[in-house]
Amino acid sequence: MKRVEITSDWPLPPKGIRLLSPKFLVEAMAADPLSQDLYPLATGFYPQAQNHRMSRQQSANYLLIYCTAGLGQLKAGKRQWAIKAGDIISLPEGLAHSYRADTNQPWSIYWAHYSGTLAREYSQRICAGEPFAQIGLQPRLIADFEALFTLRRTGYSTDAYIHSACQLKQMLSFIAYTAQRYQPQHGQSIDLSKIEELMHLHLGDSLNLQALADDANLSKYHFTRKFKQLTGHSPIQHFIHLKMQHACQLLDSTANSVKQVAVETGYKDAYYFSRLFKQVIGISPSEYRRSKAA
Incomplete structure (x- = not known):
């Protein structure tokens, strides 16, 4: 069992939080099948952390910081990043690093040290090999951190800590998903939310690749490549997926025939629509409607 790394000795103010997981609970989480893949070693919140700084030659665990x-x-390796509100720091085990609050505008940060058999995979998914990512201010994530801090009132309950491990996994997967989609608008990046909004406006008709690329001010080639990097699918395939999700909603919430649902999702040919639906969902529209159950 690796030693739980003690966090910085920054003096904690009245509104600050620093919560360390006791050794016996770390061992319990590491042994339990529900938490052994990822569990918290320490979590906290440092508000307006004047003079906060930390330097490690080799970190004994994984660290997440949300400004x-x-x-x-x-600073990590030979690179450095200016951190502002909405930025994520994700530091893997073993990486030499240092960080500090700005002298004039010291940061407020939520943080979590964690470990587990899948800690490396969670960390890599967040920043894709980089120790820095941008997700913007996310009230949901702040609320999730605050939920972790309720451990202070559980009397070191093993079940509560295992639940917190599950919460932390959900938080990290949310950060990874949000970081992938968050695209500050500079250079040749694309605004995925804007593109999806355009797709949603055309769920009942058609939309070709040229129109999507034009909206992003990119060539079809560069748009397709960047879109696939973000989503794992081509733009048209993603558009079809959105259409099929909409079709499922119509099949669930209306008594419309399959032919009517096809028309409402932009397909005049009900047979072609049904083939596409089965390719994406795995069963035909009629089977989907028959198989839905509470």
């Missing part, structure tokens, strides 16, 4: 206000700086 919600102010400024800071991260």
